[in-house]
Amino acid sequence: MxxxxxxxxxxxxxxxxxxxxxxxxxxxxxxxxxxxxxxxKTEVEITDSNGPLTVPYQPKKVVVFDFSTLDTLRVLGVSDTVVATPVDSLPDYLDTFDALESAGGIKEPDLEKINQLQPDLIIISGRQQDFQADLEKIAPTMFLNVDTTNTWESIQHNVTTIGEIFGKEKEAQEELANLATMIDETKEKAEASNLKALTLLINEGSLSAYGAGSRFSILHDTFGFAQADENIEASTHGQSVSYEYVLKNNPDLIFVIDRTKAIGGDTSQNSLVENELVQQTTAGENDQVVSLDPQVWYLAGSGIESLKLMIEDVNQAFK
Structure with missing residues (x-):
């Protein structure tokens, strides 16, 4: 038993x-x-400004033409993946990329050089769209544009997309949350000020005005400034205007972006604040002609760091 x-x-x-x-x-x-x-996991499905796209996951070699993306990559800690960019056109705040290979001009990529580099991914802005088909023969090419009719949501989508591609989703969301707080604070001040603003781009003496739905619509639809003129034609290149137009609309606040300083040229006729007609406006009389950093606003404008710089810029209006 x-x-x-x-x-x-x-x-x-x-x-x-x-x-x-x-x-x-x-x-x-x-x-x-x-x-x-x-x-x-070697690929990720994303949606860029052209539609659905498959791109490499955590690419090791990236050619970047879009300076807003370049700045976001640096903030997210993956700038070492960038092998080339249009170095001759870099905004000063991105000068840490000066030593990279040149990817060509800001409007004309060096296709031969890019092909030699054999990148895993190419990221372009609207300035290189004419070359997109050629670039796609070299590597997957992503285009992240900003929808000027829905600026902030569009920027959030782009930053989130970059985070997904590089495995930096958490960091991207944290940065967007910080930006949202800064934007809310600025918008609250802008709306409380009741200042009617006019945004002007000056280029060798010529003026263009921008309102809602246009290139610099972030000032109105995101930062909350009222428009001095509600009827500005929405356009990438702005509505051509005169100094008489500026006086007639008599803004409380004028934001100025000097394109000539951003890309080079004759700046001798660009002293808008000294113009007699501008001085007669409420903005001129109250010293409310605010110069915005042209390299940030004209060459970038939707990256994590550039947005912080832009918020600092517009807050000059409240000092």
């Missing part, structure tokens, strides 16, 4: 050991399977 009990006990013990080993092996295999699944 004792032998039978002992045999039964040994059989149960052996069975339990087998089950434990089997469970352990299953767990290990499951863990290995999960690790393998994570390790083989």
């Amino acid at each position: 004792k032998k039978i009990v002992l045999k039964g006990f040994l059989l149960l013990t052996f069975t339990a050991l087998l089950a434990a080993c089997s469970t352990n092996e299953t767990t290990i295999e499951s863990g290995q399977s999960q690790e393998s699944s994570q390790a083989v």
Whole structure:
């Protein structure tokens, strides 16, 4: 009887050991399977300004033409993946990229050089769209534009997309949350001020006005400034206007972006604040002609760092 009990006990013990080993092996295999699944992720499905697109996940070699993306990559800690950019046109605040290979001009990529670099991904802005088909023959090419009719949501989408591609989703969301707080604070002050603003781009003496739905619509639809003229034609290049137009609309606040300083040229006729007609406006009389950083606003304008700089710029109006 004792032998039978002992045999039964040994059989149960052996069975339990087998089950434990089997469970352990299953767990290990499951863990290995999960690790393998994570390790083989090589692509990510995103939506850029042209539609659905498959791009490499965590690319190692990236050519970047869009300076807003370049600044976002630096903030997210992956600037070491950038192998080339249009270095001759870099805004000063992105001068840490000066030592990179030149990807060509801001409007004319060096296709031969880019092909030699064999990038995993190319990121363009609207300035390079004419070359997109040629660039796509070299590597997947992503275009992240900003929808000027829905600026802030569009920027959030672009930053989130970059975070997804480079495995920096958490960091991207944290930065966007910080920006949202800064924007809310600025918008509250802008709306409380009741200042009617006019945004002007000056280029070698010529003026263009921008309102809602246009290139610099972020001043109105995101930062909350009322428009001095509600009927400005929405256009990428702005509505051509005169100094008489500025006086007629008599803004409380004038934001000025000097395109000539951003890209070079004759700045001798660009002193808008000294113009006699401008001085007669409420903005001129109250010293409310605010110069915005032209390199940030004209060459970038939707990256994480550039947005912080832009918020600092517009807050000059409240000092």
